[in-house]
Amino acid sequence: MALLDLPTDARPREKLLARGPASLSDPELLALLLRTGMAGKDVFALSQELLEAFGGLAGLLHAQADDLRRTKGLGGPAKRAELLAVLELARRAMAEQLRERAVFTSPDAVKQYLQLHLARQPHEVFAVMFLDAQNRLIALETLFRGTLTQTSVYPREIVVRALQLQSASVVLAHNHPSGTVQPSRADEALTQTLKAALALVDVRVLDHVVVAPGASLSMAERGLL
Structure with a gap:
């Protein structure tokens, strides 16, 4: 199932915009990035499986490019690139904080x-x-x-x-x-x-x-x- 196949009020993007990002679970946030699942597995099942495989959201965000490339469901370069971009944004945000204060x-x-x-x-x-x-x-x-x-x-x-x-x-x-x-x-x-x-x-x-x-x-x- 793709996100567009869900009822409007159940879609992570609409839920995020209406209630704020804190209202989304980890699988919902990840599903928002992935957008689609794979053959025989909807995007929410794929998101949950990835989180379990990497030991949670932190583990997934710590993953290297090769880890993602070898992971079933993340074979496409677009999905890998988006996850790696999120990781790099987190690194840069923390670096900025550490440069600005003790x-x-x-x-x-x-x-x-x-x-x-x-x-x-x-x-x-x-x-x-x-x-x-x-x-x-x-x-x-x-x-x-x-x-x-x-x-x-x-x-x-x-x-x-x-x-x-x-x-x-x-x-x-x-x-x-x-x-x-x-x-x-x-x-x-x-x-x-x-x-x-x-x-x-x-x-x-x-x-x-x-x-x-x-x-x-x-x-x-x-x-x-």
Whole structure:
């Protein structure tokens, strides 16, 4: 069933315009983007199936282009492009917020921002949020990429980049593709090594965030800095 086949008052677009976006369920919002289902499956069934497959709306929005390409029902480039556009808009909106105000006025926004960028990476990556003297975002850069089990991180390169960007502080971040956000002993040791190296050039390490699909952990909140 396509959206146009529904009674007018049951169509997500009309419902959204009449009652506001908060009145729509997650499957209805997704159906509004998809517009049509596929052979043997209406758009609402397809939306529900996709949400279950990706672990909810957040999981779907964290998906990479290849994940969507391999998903039955999202084979068409138009649907994939629209979902990827929504994801990119969310990333840019969060980046704007973090550039306009101090990062740690909203720790949850930082975690969500890092989730959108790192959580669905298939391999470990190590990224750094470079901040100005007011703790506002200058840039988020992925500096190192590794395998599923380890990443080589070079403190000198992070120090050089912090100096180039005139950063006053940083938030370190990396992902755990395994799904757990519990930091390892190696993560803790690396944090202390980077903290000491950056302190030599007067750059503070404010946090080290570990992310996985649907979860994140702040090492600062756990007292591990």
